[in-house]
Amino acid sequence: MTIVIAIDGPAAAGKGTLSRRIAETYGFHHLDTGLTYRATAKALLDAGLPLDDEPVAAKVAETLELAGLDRDILSKHEIGEAASKIAVMSSVRKALVTAQRAFSKKAPGTVLDGRDIGTVVCPDALVKLYVTASPEVRAQRRYDEILARGAAADYEAIFADVKQRDARDMGRADSPLKPAEDAHLLDTSEMSIEAAFQAAKSIIDAAL
Numbered sequence: 001m002t003i004v005i006a007i008d009g010p011a012a013a014g015k016g017t018l019s020r021r022i023a024e025t026y027g028f029h030h031l032d033t034g035l036t037y038r039a040t041a042k043a044l045l046d047a048g049l050p051l052d053d054e055p056v057a058a059k060v061a062e063t064l065e066l067a068g069l070d071r072d073i074l075s076k077h078e079i080g081e082a083a084s085k086i087a088v089m090s091s092v093r094k095a096l097v098t099a100q101r102a103f104s105k106k107a108p109g110t111v112l113d114g115r116d117i118g119t120v121v122c123p124d125a126l127v128k129l130y131v132t133a134s135p136e137v138r139a140q141r142r143y144d145e146i147l148a149r150g151a152a153a154d155y156e157a158i159f160a161d162v163k164q165r166d167a168r169d170m171g172r173a174d175s176p177l178k179p180a181e182d183a184h185l186l187d188t189s190e191m192s193i194e195a196a197f198q199a200a201k202s203i204i205d206a207a208l
């Protein structure tokens with residue numbers, strides 16, 4: 001039976017780094033489900049299609065290929081914004097969740113990270129982690145990342161963006177961001193990446 005590890009949490013909480021490291025450690029396949037929403041949004045933007053036409057967005061979501069999703073290409077701020085707008089549409093979610101569930105069945109195991117993995121996509125996952133950090137810490141991490149790349153950053157703008165994205169992801173009617181009832185909460189506000197990984201590893205090892 002395939003082992004599924006579900007990792008949810010808000011933007012910039014450190015889920016991505018943690019998920020990749022867990023997948024590597026256990027030899028599991030990894031899907032960053034945020035990329036599926038981002039790729040759908042980018043396809044709409046590239047084609048000059050509107051972001052508020054649900055049937056059109058759903059058609060694009062239905063034809064999305066999971067192979068070759070690339071965070072470097074999809075990391076732009078506008079794509080993240082557009083992704084969180086189309087992510088409120090139920091028919092877009094339905095199409096992407098179908099593809100994500102198919103991915104989750106790959107042997108010997110999978111790690112999926114996103115907003116609704118433990119609650120909707122893989123409710124039977126063996127381990128569910130809800131990774132979070134305060135909005136201030138998440139904004140600071142994003143700010144430091146941008147400066148480290150040598151680009152200019154505005155902390156207040158990033159902080160406002162983090163809060164706005166949280167409100168949209170937690171406030172939507174379909175699959176809002178929230179911890180599954182049986183999720184392990186991991187608040188990384190005061191933790192290094194290494195400490196967060198060790199905490200996650202102990203939880204997973206205890207379940208295997």
Ligand code: C5P
Pocket residue numbers: 011033034035037038080083084085087113114115116117165169
């Ligand atoms: O995680 P990332 O920032 O790449 O996700 C982009 C947007 O996609 C999120 O703000 C969220 O609205 C949406 N998303 C979602 N469900 C997921 C993953 C991402 O609604 N499982």
